[in-house]
Amino acid sequence: MDKTLLKLKALADRNRFRIFGALTQYEELCACQITELLQVSGATVSRHLGILVTAGLVKSRKESRWVYFALDEGCDEMDNILDWLLPRLRLSDQIQADLEVLDGIMAVSREDLCRQQRGEACCPVQKKEKADG
């Protein structure tokens, strides 16, 4: 398919748009961190990430059992689409809310995050919402 159309289709989904937005803020994110942000199954996140990678918007890096994702600026003239997207991401309520939530997610170790995700809530981190403090 047309590469440009492929990129547009990749970004034209709320959850992939959110992933992209998150990756503009952090150097790289682990699959489990993105899963925590979107609150959908890991399988779904994996598929979304695959679509973004195929479109050339995101790249991945495997480190032992963990896989990290980042914007793929190198591949295409990404900064160019970022010129258009970045100001808009900053105006998006959804993306702004996500960045706040990500703040909290990044404060938790990936191990704890994954433990929580498979229902083994170990620590007093029961609620994922900020405890209003």
Place this chain on the structure above:
Amino acid sequence: MDKTLLKLKALADRNRFRIFGALTQYEELCACQITELLQVSGATVSRHLGILVTAGLVKSRKESRWVYFALDEGCDEMDNILDWLLPRLRLSDQIQADLEVLDGIMAVSREDLCRQQRGEACCPVQKKEKADG
């Protein structure tokens, strides 16, 4: 919905992408000309155009029975997305082919175009493909 996501969704369809590409080349195009380009039903084109207008990417102007469509640069910072899109549209085989076909379409009066479209092929313009000359 998020305005940016709305625009991405609007452009993330092959036919709407083609309409947008066509409108970057011509000041404005009549609905029937776009119908001729895409070779789908007028109803389908009308719906696609509606989606582009709702997204703020395209504007319309009614003149008697004809409706003309053009890029809606005024509304948003369109030039900005055009910075990203224009070079890519030039690299798209689909869009380039469309522009050649449009050349031929623009040479026919809208009246004849519509006559053809409802099967009243009046003139010797039976085939829409270029007669290889």
Place this chain on the structure above:
DNA sequence: TATATAATTAGTTGTATAGCTAATTATATA
């Protein structure tokens, strides 16, 4: 070497949407 685990892939289901034809609307003209 067997078990645990992070991620992906396979297989399924429900929803969204692109396409069609038919009906309707708005405008021009006989």
Place this chain on the structure above:
DNA sequence: TATATAATTAGCTATACAACTAATTATATA
């Protein structure tokens, strides 16, 4: 004023795809 016509809207169908759970793969560790 009745008819023709460009475009839109309504109603329908088929396909695309986002989500899930279950199964599989790849890596680490007991």
